[in-house]
Amino acid sequence: MKKTHSKAKKLLHLLWVVPLLLVLVIGALMYVVPVFETVDRTPVEGSADWMAGLDDALSLGEVVLPGTHDSATKNVQRAFFSKCQSLAIGEQLEAGYRYLDIRLSADRDRLKLMHGFVSCTTSGWPWASTLYLDEVLTQCYAFLSAHPSEAVVFAVKQEQENGPVSEFETLLDRYLSENPDAWLLTDHIPTVGEARGKLVLMRRYADEANLGARAGIPLLWDTQNGHDDVSKTADVFDNGAYTLTVQDRYEYDTEDKWNAFRTGMAAGEIGTDAVSIHFLSTKGTAAYGHPFGFAKTLNARLLTSTNLRGWIIVDFASAELARTIYLQNGFVR
Secondary structure, three states: OOHHHHHHHHHHHHHHHHHHHHHHHHHHHHHHHHHOOOOOOOOOHHHHHHHHHOHHHHHHOHHOOOOOOOOOOOEOHHHHHHHEEEEEEEHHHHHHOOHHHHHHEEOEEEEEEEEEEEEEOOOOOOOOEEEEEHHHHHHHHHHHHOOOOOOOOEEEEEEEOOOOHHHHHHHHHHHHHHOHHHHEOOOOOHHHHHHHOOEEEEEEOOOOOHHHHHHHHOOOOOOOOOOOOOOOEEEEEEOOOOEEEEEEEOOOHHHHHHHHHHHHHOOOOEEEEEEEEEEEOHHHHOOOOHHHHHHHHHHHHHHHHHHHOEEEEEOOOOOHHHHHHHHHOOOOO
C-alpha cells in the first residue's frame, strides 16, 4: 500500500514538473536565445552621411540602397520566429540603411508596429510595452535633423488588415501632418536632391482614401512565397509612374534564396522610371522559420559580393553589410 502511495506521489510530482519544464524551455527558446542572436555593432565611419556623395540629379531608383526587412523587430513577441533585426531603427539609420520596412496595424487611434500577427515591443522582456509609430518616427526625425544629406524610404504595409485601408490611410496621415516638413509625399520616384532630409513615403496598399500624392508612392507587388518552384526569381509590376521589379521569395532555403537573389538582381530594371528591390531575407520552407540562421549564412556571402544593383533588403543588418552595399554607388558627382 505504501509503495502504491509513493508511486502516486511521484506521478503527481511529474504532472506539475513536466509542464513547468516545458514552459521554461519554450520561454528560453522564445526570449533567451534571441538575445544572443545579434550582429557586429562596430560602427563604420561615414555611414551616417554616405548619401552626401551622391549626385543630386540621380533618381532614387538608380541608387544602390541598403535596406532592412521587418525593420522594427529588434524586440518582438515570439522572437525566435519573428526577430529579424538586432539594431533599433535609429541604429540602422546610423549604420547606413536607407529603406525601412514598416509593418503597421491600427490600435484604436494609434498605429503599432507588427510582424505578422505578433506585436513589436519596446524591450526584449515578455511583459514589454507595445512599440508604436510615435517612437519610430521620433528616431527617424532625429536622424534626418542631424544628417540632412540623407533620404530614407519609409515603406509602409498594413499588417493583419484589421480594418478598411481608407481608415488606415487616414490614421497614418494624421501622424504625417504632425511634422509635414519631414516628409516627401509624391506619386513618382524622386531624385536624390528632392529626397534629401526627408522620409519618402511608399505604400504597399491601394489609395482607397483617395489622398493622391499624400498617400505616397505605390509599392505594390504580389506575394512571393515561392518554395514550390525554386526556379522563380524576380517579378515585374506596373506601379503607374514607374516599373517595379521585386524578388521576395521568403520561403526559399539558403541555396535557392541566394540563387534567386543573384539572378533577380542581374535581371532587375534600373533607371529614372524603374525601381528594383531584392530581398535577401527568408524564413525557409518550415511553417515557422528562424530568420537568424538564414541571415548568418546569406549575409556572409553578401559581404564578399560585387556587382550589386537596386535596393537590397536584409535581415540582421550591420554597418559593415550596409557599407558593402552603398559602396557600389561609386560616389561620383
